[in-house]
Amino acid sequence: MHPLLMMAPGVNPALPNLANRGTRTMAKQWLSQITHWWNIAKELSPKQVERELLTPFRIALVGQPDRVEAVWRVLTSGASPQTQQIAAEYVKRFTGPPQEEFDFVLACDALEVPQDAIEAIVDHFQRHEFPLVALARILPGTREMVVNRLIEDVASLNAGIAMLSAVPSVFPLLGLLAPPAALADIIVLTKNQLLMVLRMAAAYGKAPDWRKRLPELASVLGAAFGWRAVARELVGFVPGGVGMVVKGMVAYAGTLTVGRAAAWYYATGRTPGRAERERLYQQAWEEAREKSQEWNKP
Numbered sequence: 009m010h011p012l013l014m015m016a017p018g019v020n021p022a023l024p025n026l027a028n029r030g031t032r033t034m035a036k037q038w039l040s041q042i043t044h045w046w047n048i049a050k051e052l053s054p055k056q057v058e059r060e061l062l063t064p065f066r067i068a069l070v071g072q073p074d075r076v077e078a079v080w081r082v083l084t085s086g087a088s089p090q091t092q093q094i095a096a097e098y099v100k101r102f103t104g105p106p107q108e109e110f111d112f113v114l115a116c117d118a119l120e121v122p123q124d125a126i127e128a129i130v131d132h133f134q135r136h137e138f139p140l141v142a143l144a145r146i147l148p149g150t151r152e153m154v155v156n157r158l159i160e161d162v163a164s165l166n167a168g169i170a171m172l173s174a175v176p177s178v179f180p181l182l183g184l185l186a187p188p189a190a191l192a193d194i195i196v197l198t199k200n201q202l203l204m205v206l207r208m209a210a211a212y213g214k215a216p217d218w219r220k221r222l223p224e225l226a227s228v229l230g231a232a233f234g235w236r237a238v239a240r241e242l243v244g245f246v247p248g249g250v251g252m253v254v255k256g257m258v259a260y261a262g263t264l265t266v267g268r269a270a271a272w273y274y275a276t277g278r279t280p281g282r283a284e285r286e287r288l289y290q291q292a293w294e295e296a297r298e299k300s301q302e303w304n305k306p
Contacts (some may be wrong), residue, residue: 060139071116110282144211170259261296
């Protein structure tokens with residue numbers, strides 16, 4: 009059975025035996041969205057992500073040997089011996105000021121705890137618009153933070169696009185209430201989400217090729233289908249239909265849901281279960297509501 013049919017909450021996997029016309033119509037719309045998603049996915053090129061992965065960087069860890077080694081262990085947590093050997097080419101350790109040039113020099117003695125090194129490094133490279141997936145590929149200890157930053161950035165980007173758009177529905181993977189005229193905007197948002205998932209796969213050491221990632225992308229898409237029910241409830245709270253801010257909220261929360269479902273998969277090797285999906289939906293919606301307060305400020 010296709011993973012989408014296995015994971016979509018509230019959908020009967022025995023499609024030929026659907027009992028009523030309303031459910032049949034919903035199933036047809038659902039399958040139509042899968043076809044739309046597939047067509048967009050075929051247009052994606054992994055070259056951009058591959059270039060980001062290969063971006064070189066050099067980090068110097070400076071301080072007392074025990075502090076430097078503690079930071080090194082944090083940055084390479086979970087790394088295989090081969091990955092640690094590669095990481096040693098990118099991250100050098102010193103007891104005094106290095107005489108070479110580095111992209112970032114971290115004073116390990118100044119850290120309260122070694123784990124603070126992750127945020128210090130990710131913050132520095134993000135400020136300099138460095139592709140963070142390159143960090144995550146080499147330094148597994150940074151992966152969780154890098155992936156979280158990536159999801160937040162894409163969710164905020166999609167929210168902004170949705171609010172500037174005249175599209176009445178902005179969750180592209182589900183096509184909520186979207187008319188055919190909205191296709192151009194939906195394609196932009198969908199590509200953002202799919203590229204986000206490819207970058208996340210790359211951050212976890214997988215090839216950023218959508219053909220190889222297709223089963224995983226399908227599973228993630230299936231996990232996201234439960235967002236449809238949340239969005240329907242959302243629409244009911246808005247007088248006169250879906251407003252600009254609410255469109256942003258749906259795009260933001262929908263992208264969070266897709267990203268976090270993918271992160272769950274890549275971190276555990278398993279698709280989120282029903283309880284975890286429900287938690288993802290609720291958490292994403294609450295964060296979207298909080299975010300909308302910022303958008304409402306003059």
